[in-house]
Amino acid sequence: MEEDNKKIHLSLTRRSFFSTMGIGAATVVASGKLTAWASEEDKVIDPMELTEITLKINGRAHRILVEPRWSLLFVLREHLGLSAAKAGCERGECGACTVLINNVPRYACMTLAVEAQDTEIVTLEGLMKGEELGHVQQAFLEQDAFQCGYCTPGQIMAAEGLLRSTPKPTDEEIRKGMGGNVCRCGAYHNIFQAVNHAAKLKRGG
Structure with missing residues (x-):
């Protein structure tokens, strides 16, 4: 009886050992595959690598080499x-770069x-017709x-965008439309008046 118990104990021990080894080996193989898949999928783009892109700005296409990390502001x-x-x-x-x-x-x-x-980009330069100012300008x-004038280009572009989508804005719509642009000089009253006046000029008033 004692010998039979020893055989059962040894048999179970061997079985447990080989089962554990089998699971361990499978885990190692699987983890190796997962690591290989991860390394293939998680390729990091070199921020210093130059990429050729085409930007359509003010109706003109520009083909340039850029680093993936460069902002549109920097390129402009x-x-x-x-x-x-x-x-x-x-x-x-602040909105100065709008x-x-x-x-x-x-x-x-931030772009x-x-x-x-594959987008249409318009900057302040694109609102002019030769030497003639655009309506918002x-x-x-x-x-x-304006006072110091530093924020003015961004203010004008925000106003232009607002008037393209809302040709006859209310005072509240002007406040919301211009809300993303900061004037450190505090010329907001005149800015709102200018947006209202620009709306009339665009409508031929």
């Missing part, structure tokens, strides 16, 4: 010489240049809607 100012969009906070708070992307006001500092492919001039 430093590589294309379109310096109207200003570098203010560079973290999406441009239109597919007619919607966007912060150029990667590679994201802006003319309205800001006539209503004295």
Whole structure:
């Protein structure tokens, strides 16, 4: 009886051992495959690697080499010489860098240049007709809607975007439409007047 118990104990021990080894080996193999899959899927793009993109800005196509990390603001100012969009906070708070992307006001500092492919980009320079000011630019001039002028390009682009979607905005719609642009000089009263005046100019008033 004692010998039979020993045989059963040894048999169970061997069985447990080989079962454990089998599971361990399978785990090692599986983890190796998972690691291989992860390494294939989680390839990190080199931020320094140059990529060729085409940006359509103010009706003109620009083919340029950019790093994936470059913002649209950086490319506009430093590589294309379109310096109207200003570098203010560079973290999406002040609105000095506002441009239109597919007619919607966007912060150029928070938009990667590679994201802006296949879109229509308009900067302040694109509102002019030769040397003639656009309606919103003319309205800001006539209503004295600036002091230091640093935020003015972004204010004008925000107003342009608002008036393209809402040709006859209410005062509340103007406040909301211009809410993403900060004027540190506090010229808001004149800015709102300028937007109202620009709406009339665009309608032929």
